[in-house]
Amino acid sequence: MMPAFTKGNEAIAESAIRAGLRAYFGYPVTPQSELPEYLARRLPERGGVFLQAESEIAAINMVYGAGARVMISTSGPGFSLMQEGLSYLVGAEVPCVVVDMMRGGPGLGNIAPAQGDYFQATKSAGHGDGRLLVLAPWSVQEACDLTRVAFDLADRYRNPVAILGDGLLGQMMEPVVLPAPVEPARDVAWATTGAGSGPARVITSLDLEPEALEARNRRLQEKYRRAQQEVRWEGYRLDDADVAVVAYGISARIARTAVDRARDEGVAAGLVRPITLFPFPSQAVRDVASRVRIVLVTELSAGQMVEDVRLAADGRVPVRFYGRFGGMVSTPPEILDQIEQAASEVRAA
Amino acid sequence: MRPESPMTRVFGRPPVLIETPTHYCPGCTHGIAHRLVAEVIDELGLRGRTIGVASVGCSVLAYHYLDVDFQQAAHGRAPAVATGIKRVLPGRVVFTYQGDGDLAAIGTAEIIHAANRGERITVIFINNAVYGMTGGQMAPTTLVGMRTTTTPAGRDPVVYGFPLRVAELLAPLPGVAYASRVALSSPAHVNRAKRSIRRAFQTQLDGLGFSIVEMLSTCPVGWGQTPIDAMRWLEAEMFPVFPLGELKAPAEVKA
Numbered sequence: 001m002m003p004a005f006t007k008g009n010e011a012i013a014e015s016a017i018r019a020g021l022r023a024y025f026g027y028p029v030t031p032q033s034e035l036p037e038y039l040a041r042r043l044p045e046r047g048g049v050f051l052q053a054e055s056e057i058a059a060i061n062m063v064y065g066a067g068a069r070v071m072i073s074t075s076g077p078g079f080s081l082m083q084e085g086l087s088y089l090v091g092a093e094v095p096c097v098v099v100d101m102m103r104g105g106p107g108l109g110n111i112a113p114a115q116g117d118y119f120q121a122t123k124s125a126g127h128g129d130g131r132l133l134v135l136a137p138w139s140v141q142e143a144c145d146l147t148r149v150a151f152d153l154a155d156r157y158r159n160p161v162a163i164l165g166d167g168l169l170g171q172m173m174e175p176v177v178l179p180a181p182v183e184p185a186r187d188v189a190w191a192t193t194g195a196g197s198g199p200a201r202v203i204t205s206l207d208l209e210p211e212a213l214e215a216r217n218r219r220l221q222e223k224y225r226r227a228q229q230e231v232r233w234e235g236y237r238l239d240d241a242d243v244a245v246v247a248y249g250i251s252a253r254i255a256r257t258a259v260d261r262a263r264d265e266g267v268a269a270g271l272v273r274p275i276t277l278f279p280f281p282s283q284a285v286r287d288v289a290s291r292v293r294i295v296l297v298t299e300l301s302a303g304q305m306v307e308d309v310r311l312a313a314d315g316r317v318p319v320r321f322y323g324r325f326g327g328m329v330s331t332p333p334e335i336l337d338q339i340e341q342a343a344s345e346v347r348a349a
Numbered sequence: 350m351r352p353e354s355p356m357t358r359v360f361g362r363p364p365v366l367i368e369t370p371t372h373y374c375p376g377c378t379h380g381i382a383h384r385l386v387a388e389v390i391d392e393l394g395l396r397g398r399t400i401g402v403a404s405v406g407c408s409v410l411a412y413h414y415l416d417v418d419f420q421q422a423a424h425g426r427a428p429a430v431a432t433g434i435k436r437v438l439p440g441r442v443v444f445t446y447q448g449d450g451d452l453a454a455i456g457t458a459e460i461i462h463a464a465n466r467g468e469r470i471t472v473i474f475i476n477n478a479v480y481g482m483t484g485g486q487m488a489p490t491t492l493v494g495m496r497t498t499t500t501p502a503g504r505d506p507v508v509y510g511f512p513l514r515v516a517e518l519l520a521p522l523p524g525v526a527y528a529s530r531v532a533l534s535s536p537a538h539v540n541r542a543k544r545s546i547r548r549a550f551q552t553q554l555d556g557l558g559f560s561i562v563e564m565l566s567t568c569p570v571g572w573g574q575t576p577i578d579a580m581r582w583l584e585a586e587m588f589p590v591f592p593l594g595e596l597k598a599p600a601e602v603k604a
Contacts, residue, residue: 023437049436053429054462061426061459065402065433088423192418192434194400194441202412204403204421 003175008140008165009034011176012073012099015147017042018181022068023049025059027078030111031167032101035073060085063096067191069151069184073099075167076117077108086160087126090220091205093190095154097147098132099163101170102300104327112327113167115249118304121164122278129217131224133161134277135232136248140174146275148179153230157223158190164277166300168250168329224279232275233284237263241270243342244292246285246309248274251298251330258335265336267343277305285312293346295319296338298330318345363387365396365416372410376569376576378533379407379475383414385543386446386473389550390417399442400434402427404456406448407482408475425456428463431470442553444471450480453489453513460519464559467524471549472561474515476530477568478587485571489513492590497571512590516563520596526558527602529595532565534583538593545595551602565591 006014013035016024024043026036036052043050049066053059056078063072064085074082079100089096102117104110125132133153137143143165150161192201207213237259238244247255252273262269272288274281285308289295294317297306306321313319322338324330362368366387373379390399396417403411405424412419422430427445435443452460452474463470479497480486486499490512494503520528527549531542542564549560565587567579574582 023433025433051432051436053432054458057426058429058432058459058462061422061429062433062436064422064426065420065430065435066437067434068437070433070437084423085426092421192400192420193438194398194418194443200412200416201418202421203419204412206409206421 003177005173006140006176007034007171007173008143009101009170010038011140011144011178012147012163013038013042014178015144016071016097016151017046017048018179019148019151020069020182020184021048021071023066023070024072025051025053025062025066025070026072026074027053027056027059029075029078031103031170032073032075032099034170035099056081057084060089064089064092064094066096067188067193071097071099073101075101075103076105079117079120083120083126085126086132087128087130088205089160090125090130090132091128091216092203093158094203095158096160097150097154097163098160099165102164102166104325110327111167113250113300113329114325114327115166115251115300116302116304116325117164118277118299118301121162122280125160130220131278133157133159133227133230133279134164135161136164136275136277137169138249138252138273140169140172141176143169144176144178151184155184157227159223164249166250228279230276231279231281231284233281234273234275235284235288236271236273238270238272238288241268241291242293242346243267243269243339244272244288244295245269245335245339246272246274246295246297246305247299248277248305251300254330254332255298255335257332258339261332261336262339267339269339269343274305280308280312282308282312285309286314286316289313289316292317294342296322296342298322298335298338300329301325363391365390367414367416369413373407374570376567376579377407378564378566381533381539382473382475382564382566383411385539385546386444387415388543389546393547393550393554395442395550398440399444402431402434402443402445404445404447404451406451406480408446408448411446425451425454426459427451428456428459428468428470428472432463432466432468435468435470439469442550444473444550446473447475448481449474449476449478449488449490453515464519464561465522465524467526467558469553469556470559471553472559473546474561474563475566476515476563476591477566477571478512479568479571481568481571485568492586514591516561516596519561524559525561525597526599527552527560528597530563530565530591530593532583532588532593534565534567534580548598548602552599555599555602557599557602563591565593
């Protein structure tokens with residue numbers, strides 16, 4: 001199939017339709033509005049439901065009711081509003097795919113690319129002890145491919161799955177080969193259809209008895225342990241590396257260019273790119289940290305994923321951090337400079 | 350009593366109403382409201398195609414009493430959850446069961462927009478002028494001067510405004526096809542309430558738009574009254590503020 005030149009937001013939307021999307025609920029927010037706009041045009045003609053809600057709070061609760069392959073998309077301020085609903089979805093084990101095209105924060109911030117929602121996406125699905133599974137694409141093609149993966153994971157684990165992108169990924173255009181459409185065979189024995197056989201189906205996250213709620217939580221935690229097998233990451237030029245750069249999403253794209261330039265200058269640098277942010281590729285980071293002499297984490301934030309890297313590295317090597325934020329995007333020369341500083345630090349040691 | 354005598358069943362438990370001990374307080378009218386909803390679902394033959402949405406508050410466990418598929422919603426969000434269900438399954442009957450804190454405070458955006466979109470859902474709205482489950486705090490529907498645990502000197506309209514009249518608020522919206530206010534304070538009112546619920550569900554079945562039945566209800570514990578006094582208080586104090594009647598009804602489902 002010929003690749004089509006496609007915006008990140010639209011590639012995700014089309015990929016979702018081809019994954020068997022039955023319903024989309026959302027609320028406009030920059031920089032992801034092309035995604036609902038695309039679905040408003042294309043989803044109804046393919047038999048799906050598109051509805052613009054009165055708020056992200058309402059939209060995520062519509063998602064909770066859908067009982068079918070369903071998606072919602074937003075950026076930071078809207079992602080905050082969805083936390084309440086996501087907690088209910090996680091607690092009641094209702095699947096969905098949620099896209100967060102991150103922008104500068106906190107507060108209203110701005111609409112430029114950022115990666116400041118890492119904590120909110122990976123550490124807790126709203127209140128309580130639940131988690132989202134989180135995927136972080138670095139190209140339009142990968143955004144398209146991971147959208148299919150996200151729906152499959154959501155169904156397999158009966159848990160919301162987040163696609164964590166940023167304004168740059170959502171807005172940029174790249175050649176994309178779209179996947180063939182599938183009609184997913186789904187076990188929806190949990191869904192409230194009003195017509196299930198057997199006893200009435202109840203979707204709830206309420207357990208008044210602490211014993212029952214603890215059991216629900218144990219089930220969730222067991223699920224997240226099983227999800228460890230879904231860990232995805234990519235290594236680049238790591239074999240003889242002294243300096244390992246760890247970055248995800250668009251930051252990793254910038255870092256790869258910097259790694260290549262460092263190699264041109266004789267610095268043995270490599271790249272670790274987490275693709276699943278939860279579950280985090282801790283073992284991979286630990287293994288790499290055991291082989292290199294220093295780790296450099298770079299994000300479009302004040303330092304969020306770096307905490308997971310430090311936990312994984314567990315003191316094996318120094319872990320340095322470089323971040324730009326507030327909508328500022330780091331450049332390859334900036335990252336190259338950081339790689340060189342890290343390299344000279346370990347040469348001096 | 351002669352066991353062989355032919356008998357006609359004139360009263361019994363509706364099959365949708367599950368036989369189980371109640372967790373509601375003595376004198377609370379949630380039980381009556383549950384029963385009326387169950388009777389209507391049975392009489393209209395909707396058991397195999399109905400999905401309920403329970404909300405936060407005393408009625409959060411409505412699915413322990415009503416034997417249909419149920420989804421439990423976050424505080425105030427039941428109309429949004431019902432929208433999600435109904436849009437994906439337009440052939441099903443979807444209703445929410447919400448209290449006044451849920452619907453008229455934290456959930457005002459969701460109820461107004463579900464009504465304004467004309468969602469083909471039915472809303473059973475329990476107005477007892479107080480937050481019951483959390484212990485008798487002020488609700489948007491609390492009467493002026495009424496004492497609650499958060500208005501110990503009585504609701505002062507200068508501070509908190511006036512009781513919110515939900516049925517009157519929603520009825521003018523074009524998406525609303527049926528809106529009524531009934532009471533659960535006497536057998537005659539209970540009969541009228543049931544007819545109103547039936548019309549609301551019929552409105553949904555006919556695809557005419559959004560339907561809501563506001564039910565004036567008691568909360569003896571929240572009000573600090575005996576069950577009998579609570580019934581009297583409801584009629585004496587709530588009726589003047591929340592007038593009963595059908596505010597809007599499609600001609601074809603009017604009785």
